[in-house]
Amino acid sequence: xxxxxxxxxxxxxxxxxxxxxxxxxxxxxxxxxxxxxxxxxxxxxxxxxxxxxxxxxxxxxxxxxxxxxxxxxxxxxxxxxxxxxxxxxxxxxxxxxxxxxxxxxxxxxxxxxxxxxxxxxxxxxxxxxxxxxxxxxxxxxxxxxxxxxxxxxxxxxxxxxxxxxxxxxxxxxxxxxxxxxxxxxxxxxxxxxxxxxxxxxxxxxxxxxxxxxxxxxxxxxxxxxxxxxxxxxxxxxxxxxxxxxxxxxxxxxxxxxxxxxxxxxxxxxxxxxxxxxxxxxxxxxxxxxxxxxxxxxxxxxxxxxxxxxxxxxxxxxxxxxxxxxxxxxxxxxxxxxxxxxxxxxxxxxxxxxxxxxxxxxxxxxxxxxxxxxxxxxxxxxxxxxxxxxxxxxxxxxxxxxxxxxxxxxxxxxxxxxxxxxxxxxxxxxxxxxxxxxx
Numbered sequence: 518x519x520x521x522x523x524x525x526x527x528x529x530x531x532x533x534x535x536x537x538x539x540x541x542x543x544x545x546x547x548x549x550x551x552x553x554x555x556x557x558x559x560x561x562x563x564x565x566x567x568x569x570x571x572x573x574x575x576x577x578x579x580x581x582x583x584x585x586x587x588x589x590x591x592x593x594x595x596x597x598x599x600x601x602x603x604x605x606x607x608x609x610x611x612x613x614x615x616x617x618x619x620x621x622x623x624x625x626x627x628x629x630x631x632x633x634x635x636x637x638x639x640x641x642x643x644x645x646x647x648x649x650x651x652x653x654x655x656x657x658x659x660x661x662x663x664x665x666x667x668x669x670x671x672x673x674x675x676x677x678x679x680x681x682x683x684x685x686x687x688x689x690x691x692x693x694x695x696x697x698x699x700x701x702x703x704x705x706x707x708x709x710x711x712x713x714x715x716x717x718x719x720x721x722x723x724x725x726x727x728x729x730x731x732x733x734x735x736x737x738x739x740x741x742x743x744x745x746x747x748x749x750x751x752x753x754x755x756x757x758x759x760x761x762x763x764x765x766x767x768x769x770x771x772x773x774x775x776x777x778x779x780x781x782x783x784x785x786x787x788x789x790x791x792x793x794x795x796x797x798x799x800x801x802x803x804x805x806x807x808x809x810x811x812x813x814x815x816x817x818x819x820x821x822x823x824x825x826x827x828x829x830x831x832x833x834x835x836x837x838x839x840x841x842x843x844x845x846x847x848x849x850x851x852x853x854x855x856x857x858x859x860x861x862x863x864x865x866x867x868x869x870x871x872x873x874x875x876x877x878x879x880x881x882x883x884x885x886x887x888x889x890x891x892x893x894x895x896x897x898x899x900x901x902x903x904x905x906x907x908x909x910x911x912x913x914x915x916x917x918x919x920x921x922x923x924x925x926x927x928x929x930x931x932x933x934x935x936x937x938x939x940x941x942x943x944x945x946x947x948x949x950x951x952x953x954x955x
Contacts, residue, residue, distance in 0.1 A: 644673060696744065697713050698756075699746040787822075838850075867884055
């Protein structure tokens with residue numbers, strides 16, 4: 518075949534057009550589609566995650582709860598067997614469009630129809646599950662909590678006395694829709710939201726399969742685990758980040774032997790993240806502290822560096838012993854001695870001296886959680902501690918949170934600077950690997 522002569526400027530124009538097309542595709546192609554993620558091969562660490570992707574979230578402890586669904590509600594008996602509670606017999610099927618008040622009394626559940634308050638349904642079971650049969654949405658409220666909608670079902674676990682646990686059981690990806698939007702600002706850059714989705718998924722799966730501290734639930738809906746606000750907190754951009762990273766997690770280990778690890782994160786690290794060993798007794802390479810030159814320029818006022826806090830020794834002592842009753846033998850704590858400081862300057866451990874002559878060691882992170890209040894917040898364990906005789910003074914404070922793992926405000930600054938979610942995760946979790954768990 519004879520190739521006809523094409524003027525040089527045609528080739529130039531074609532080259533320019535091709536470059537523009539490539540640039541546009543690169544801009545609009547979801548970031549999670551760019552790299553390849555190998556599927557998990559370590560069945561011991563991730564095998565369950567490939568088969569079971571539901572999660573159980575503790576929402577409340579209460580004596581009475583109201584449920585509502587626009588469609589039918591089914592109530593089943595729940596067999597509480599560790600580690601997975603299973604449903605069995607159907608106890609009742611309730612019409613939709615009605616608010617039902619549920620209480621527990623003497624080992625039986627009393628279900629009252631708001632339209633027919635005198636016609637109670639009695640369910641004889643220690644634990645029950647309430648499931649919507651049509652739209653996978655159920656709302657609940659208590660005397661102290663406004664009505665809020667959640668995906669999945671609700672499980673009620675009886676305690677001693679009239680109180681019971683309210684646990685939301687739902688698909689992992691549905692759960693993340695209410696986490697990413699609760700833990701991040703939806704206006705943040707997409708790489709930040711994708712990184713948040715990946716670490717929230719990893720953390721949840723780790724708690725689900727590797728750390729079954731409670732057989733009734735895997736996590737709480739608060740910052741004690743991960744903030745989770747249900748449907749009311751979902752946003753389109755956070756949901757997009759969850760969809761684009763579906764099933765992707767961080768793991769650590771040799772190829773083929775990767776294991777999930779707890780991908781901790783906090784709001785503002787203060788310039789250097791904290792070794793997990795100083796807070797959570799985790800000694801893994803991806804959870805070692807790393808420099809973070811990013812959060813300083815973007816952190817809200819009073820959070821990267823926070824104001825001096827002064828707490829009387831008497832009050833601080835009471836708070837510490839109230840939180841850690843095993844330290845009651847110290848009497849009143851009169852002296853706090855710093856035992857260990859990280860290279861970054863963050864306190865790691867302290868020694869307490871009591872009026873009884875006894876001493877005790879405490880992690881600096883544990884000390885902070887005991888003494889901090891909304892009125893006098895000690896925002897991190899990075900501070901200078903001084904003693905004026907009557908008070909302990911926390912000055913030169915930096916950061917907000919425990920400081921382990923990803924720095925959320927730092928990750929947003931990295932995204933602003935043009936970093937993608939993979940680069941963000943590589944920075945905060947060194948030597949970790951992205952894999953497709955399911």
